[in-house]
Amino acid sequence: MERYDHAAIEKKWQERWAQEGIYRTTDDPAKPKAYVLDMFPYPSGEGLHVGHPKGYIATDIYSRFKRMHGFDVLHPMGWDAFGLPAENFALKHKVHPRIAVEKNIANFKAQLAHIGFDYDWSREINTTDPSFYKWTQWIFLQLYKHGLAFESDEPINWCPGCLTGLANEDLEPDGTCERCGSVIEKKKLPQWVLKITAYADRMLADLDTLEWPEHIKEAQRNWIGRSEGAEIDFDLRFDDPALNENRGPAGEKAHITVFTTRPDTLFGATYLVLAPEHPWVTLALDAAHEGVLPNARDVRAYVEAAAAKDEIERAAEGKEKTGVRLEGVMAINPANGEEIPLFVADYVLGGYGTGAIMAVPAHDGRDHEFAKKFGLPIRTVVEPSPHAGALDTPEFLFTGPGLLVDSGAFTGMPSEEAKAAITEKVGGRLATTYKIKDWVFSRQRYWGEPIPIIHCPEHGAVPVPEDQLPVLLPEVESYEPSGTGESPLATIAEWVNTTCPICGGPAKRETNTMPQWAGSSWYYLRFMDPHDDAYLVAPEKEKHWAPVDVYVGGDHAVRHLIYARFWHKFLYDIGVVSTEEPFARLEFLGFILAEDGRKMSKRYGNVINPDDVVAEYGADAFRTYEMFMGPFENTIAWSTDSIKGAQRFIERIWKLADKVAEDDSPALEPLLNQTIKKVGDDIEAFKFNTAVSQMMIFLNAAEKEGAVGRAQWAALLKLLAPFAPHMTEELWERSGHEGSIHRSVWPSYDESKLVQETATIAVQVDGKTRGTATVERDADAATVTDAAKAAAGKWIEGKTIGKTIVVPNRLVNFVLAE
């Protein structure tokens, strides 16, 4: 046979598949369904490098595999094209973002086309398409109507580089912008905020129902950051007796509420710490309360200094503790009535818990450090059991559970038990707090979905009536961010000025847009029913397809997944979707590094373009190589040498077509059955590397055998078809089959043919392998032992065998006496 001409054969089949629509999704309710989804890309101006298609190849293989098992397959592709990167790209290249996005998408599609994917392009979606973002806006309105979207003027993260507000999630740990690296400022701006915290508990609990990698679940748990503890009130006593008479609105005494996860250590609390932003501190420094704090001047200086510090300075200072005493006032420990001092210190965060803590320096590292610096008492109230000694030194710090000491009536109680007991005794409340913050949802930029709200002087924020959706993003010449905190949309008078849906009076549109994450938080639902104008997703379509069976991606998995799960659960609550979770199974994608081991980047000039690889080695070799590189979740460097191995494999299969005989080779039967089993099991488990190696093993054996039967050949082609769709299709046609191999039925294996009739067993003496023996499968122990003795030869000659271990069909181990 002639050499495999990949360019010609790929072109032939790509055209024919498109023409015949063999990958069309059918929405057939009679069939089992498989919804296989890639995290859809943002179509950047750089185009694809060889790392991008890795996940797409995996889903392509998986979806082909499912199709060959009779599944109705949904394997779609679309574009996440709103957001800052697209807008910044457009600004830099001085084109309108819409034009830039169109061009980039066309480029991406052309690149993808070369690789031979089975996407059903009739279901393509684009988040910037008004028929799509109509529904993004609709979801926002539902959130608003259910009280989960609200306006807030809390200070937000402002990026002076991107000129927009950002969510907490958009910041690097050091407080810089993840996009441009600018130092984030706090800025007071009216913002739309989504109440994601309302779903924190359910998002946490339902993680247990998901077939996801542990590290992704763990990252989500960290992000939600639930901690259980107690809120405990500490009454205050002022030096000025008059102040002690003051009562709150409900007649309560002045007090500070702290949050703690260790109420069991209450007897060891030797001071309180308030965050600089704590409302009580703000109040005490208020002009109206002059004289409450004798050292108000020092406190004010500290609070102002803390406010002026940005996140970077805080990070640079590390854990060096600072703070200032609040003079003129003491707190009363409700456990023992003891008076303890109060401090303001920025190691306590205003935004977490109650913004105030009880400090237990013997049992908390940070309090310990602060107490040593300020010379405060360190009192041990929990000891490890049994008594470990050396507990009386002031240096001692013990953060584990143990038995209570010096804790009044609770002395001797296990600390876990004491948590509830002490909380109850002092009138505290069990409380749960979260690290996750509500989602700041406004961006002061042009390229995003307009938030469908109208501000009426009479009626306030009024939702745009649903029949007026979508609120179209106006076409404009200039869309530069204003930098003032106003959206560029604010300058378009004819767009902004409208009428109130309630009273018809003059009103203004909301000019902020949604963040980049909006569209991607629900796009997977639209693929189920992409052209429906009446429904976000029609109920019967949703019931057929939901949930996504396998979701594949990497990178910003944590944030995207948390936002999407939040919206999905909300949509479940309002009856739009029928499942509690959007993505039943998640496969995490390991990246491909450049050949030099660095990240592939234009900056390093080490980018490899899949177009070039496909042109040189062929799409099938490219696909097979990326799957053979190693475990799917591993990050591995590209190797031009290694792709040649995949190419050789493809070409050796091609040449094996010359060796096809009428009758099956009996010698190959056990191996073929093993191969059918292993390739199938491995694809199901996303272990593509070992699936490929098993096919290589079969190929090696078939070459050695010199012939492969027609039926065996057909089975082999089918196993390889998901990996190498072009070449297998060509060979399928050449061997006289009707119809596409990709619509053929996956081969089955015969359980009884998986094993050979003989077994090669290892022969060990004292646990060391000294040879092998070939015996009939399932031969009796005596026969096996005799054969093994012969094989052990000189190693047991003249020795006494103390014990013989026989593992059927595996090994015999002779343990020599003494």
Add this chain to the structure above:
RNA sequence: GCCGGGAUGGCGGAAUUGGUAUACGCGACGGAUUCAAAACCCGUUGCCGCAAGGCUUGAGGGUUCAAGUCCCUCUCCCGGCACCA
């Protein structure tokens, strides 16, 4: 610091969950072919050793007839979170 995941030849990696460690591929070496080269084909290839043999899954200890796999201690690497009380 806390949490999660790892460490196997020159390289990517495999190993039925306690049963022949290094499958498969790359690279390397030798051969064949060629005027020559590429490609293709055949053979060798964990380490030490001429050999007999010995040693080997990050380090050290343990359990077992048998440990990459189980248990204990430690080191290093990757990822997430990080003054979250």
